[in-house]
Amino acid sequence: MVAMPDHPSPPRPVITRKDVARLAGVSTAVVSYVVNGGPKNVAPATQAKVRQAIAALGYRPNVAARALKKGSSRLLGMVVPKIGNPFFASLAEEVEQAAEERGFAMLLADSRDSLSVEQSHLRNFVDRQVDGVFLCSVLSNPDVGELEQRGIRTVLLNFSEDARAIDAIGPEFTRSSRQAVEHLGSHGHTEIALIVGIPTGNTLDRREIGWRQALQAMGQLDGRVYRCSFDRQGGYEAGQQLLASSPRPGAVFISSDQQAIGFLRAIHEAGLRIPEDVAVMSFDGSEEAEYCWPPLSTVRQPVREMAEAGVKAIIGPGRNAPPQSLVFDCELVLRRSCGCTAAHDAGQGIK
Numbered sequence: 001m002v003a004m005p006d007h008p009s010p011p012r013p014v015i016t017r018k019d020v021a022r023l024a025g026v027s028t029a030v031v032s033y034v035v036n037g038g039p040k041n042v043a044p045a046t047q048a049k050v051r052q053a054i055a056a057l058g059y060r061p062n063v064a065a066r067a068l069k070k071g072s073s074r075l076l077g078m079v080v081p082k083i084g085n086p087f088f089a090s091l092a093e094e095v096e097q098a099a100e101e102r103g104f105a106m107l108l109a110d111s112r113d114s115l116s117v118e119q120s121h122l123r124n125f126v127d128r129q130v131d132g133v134f135l136c137s138v139l140s141n142p143d144v145g146e147l148e149q150r151g152i153r154t155v156l157l158n159f160s161e162d163a164r165a166i167d168a169i170g171p172e173f174t175r176s177s178r179q180a181v182e183h184l185g186s187h188g189h190t191e192i193a194l195i196v197g198i199p200t201g202n203t204l205d206r207r208e209i210g211w212r213q214a215l216q217a218m219g220q221l222d223g224r225v226y227r228c229s230f231d232r233q234g235g236y237e238a239g240q241q242l243l244a245s246s247p248r249p250g251a252v253f254i255s256s257d258q259q260a261i262g263f264l265r266a267i268h269e270a271g272l273r274i275p276e277d278v279a280v281m282s283f284d285g286s287e288e289a290e291y292c293w294p295p296l297s298t299v300r301q302p303v304r305e306m307a308e309a310g311v312k313a314i315i316g317p318g319r320n321a322p323p324q325s326l327v328f329d330c331e332l333v334l335r336r337s338c339g340c341t342a343a344h345d346a347g348q349g350i351k
């Protein structure tokens with residue numbers, strides 16, 4: 001048993017900017033210029049003395065006080081519906097990196113596909129006085145009124161509707177999905193089913209619209225639709241339903257890589273082959289799509305470009321410009337699951 005001292009240790013003294021200035025032999029203003037990178041230039045030799053003093057004393061600037069003085073928290077908030085989804089994890093990573101390069105930190109929150117949790121996170125961001133919010137909402141038309149009232153600029157990510165009064169950034173869902181389904185048709189498939197997420201509003205998912213457009217272009221009036229959650233379990237269950245149908249579709253377009261991976265398990269358990277028995281094309285372009293078996297042909301979203309555009313909309317030179325909707329083209333990445341040759345298995349793609 002460790003003996004406890006009779007008297008607690010006295011608290012460590014708080015190191016202030018004045019202490020740094022005294023040790024470095026400069027004014028507190030010069031210390032401020034070095035710590036904040038301006039607004040006035042400091043000679044390299046003087047900067048070195050100040051940084052040596054900071055290191056020797058263990059000085060840490062009071063970020064909260066500095067934020068209060070400048071009217072900026074240097075914090076951004078981001079809400080995603082499911083951080084375990086590799087697509088949203090990748091998107092969050094790119095947003096955080098783009099923000100970090102501009103001197104901002106990011107708070108990441110997982111709504112767990114719950115509207116009430118999403119709203120709770122947004123209120124928390126308001127209380128923390130973040131400078132901006134990235135929202136991947138569970139709704140097709142989320143309410144961000146409180147953020148707007150507080151002057152917190154908000155960007156809807158992975159969103160391709162016309163948001164009008166708010167910045168919205170996302171992929172070109174409809175045309176990209178149509179191209180993916182038409183590619184399956186180019187392999188000779190005449191019946192192409194759809195596995196898609198359960199809608200959250202009154203409008204069709206744009207991936208479903210693209211699928212329907214492709215079928216019409218191929219002379220088909222309709223096709224089979226299987227609706228499920230946007231995860232592996234949903235894709236697995238939808239796969240079981242599809243396999244129980246007769247006749248079985250020869251190809252399927254799936255609205256996310258995660259659903260597609262669950263679908264692959266259902267196919268493997270049934271002893272069927274991909275693409276010989278069922279050809280598969282999915283949407284997102286996550287890293288998992290390349291490393292499952294067989295590698296998934298997929299529509300790859302330009303995650304880095306969308307993240308950069310979102311960060312610029314909040315803290316870039318145009319942050320005071322009117323809100324705008326930006327739609328990014330996607331890339332069709334052809335691998336083995338759709339029936340393409342082994343030449344595409346190395347990750348070659350076409351736009």
